[in-house]
Amino acid sequence: MITRKPLLSLTVVLLVLSSTFSLAEQHTIEMKNRGEDGNMVFEPGYLKVQPGDTIQFLATDPTHNSVSDTVPEDAESWSGAIDEEITVTLSKEGVYVYKCAPHLKMNMTGIIQVGEPTNYGEAQASVEKLTDVSATNEDRLRGYFRQVPIP
Ligand SMILES: [Cu+2]
Numbered sequence: 732m733i734t735r736k737p738l739l740s741l742t743v744v745l746l747v748l749s750s751t752f753s754l755a756e757q758h759t760i761e762m763k764n765r766g767e768d769g770n771m772v773f774e775p776g777y778l779k780v781q782p783g784d785t786i787q788f789l790a791t792d793p794t795h796n797s798v799s800d801t802v803p804e805d806a807e808s809w810s811g812a813i814d815e816e817i818t819v820t821l822s823k824e825g826v827y828v829y830k831c832a833p834h835l836k837m838n839m840t841g842i843i844q845v846g847e848p849t850n851y852g853e854a855q856a857s858v859e860k861l862t863d864v865s866a867t868n869e870d871r872l873r874g875y876f877r878q879v880p881i882p
Pocket residue numbers: 771772794795796831832833834839
């Protein structure tokens with residue numbers, strides 16, 4: 732029993748440490764010609780992550796890119812070239828709305844929610860603006876945004 736006690740307390744210390752400092756995760760979003768949500772689509776189109784997580788956009792199919800449309804205050808925007816597999820680190824909480832420039836009219840757009848939706852109103856305005864310019868898949872981005880909880 733005497734030799735086991737230090738081991739037990741070490742286990743407790745490690746458990747506390749691992750729950751306090753969670754490691755940043757890496758996620759991927761595919762840029763596709765055809766997916767579960769239709770043609771010209773990001774997959775997944777809605778993603779919830781934690782502050783500090785990174786997202787890599789994969790050029791699963793050619794002729795797509797990822798460009799941020801609305802990001803939370805003080806957060807960095809991004810603009811990938813066509814076929815570029817950019818990686819972004821999202822450190823600020825809020826809703827990030829992004830798009831594929833060549834397929835804007837097909838509503839090739841997506842939403843990443845980082846922690847709490849601090850900029851809900853701004854993100855909603857962005858969703859409506861992008862929906863207005865899309866000629867097909869008009870309900871796609873609104874559908875993603877419905878998964879963001881109203882603050
Ligand atoms: Cu595209």
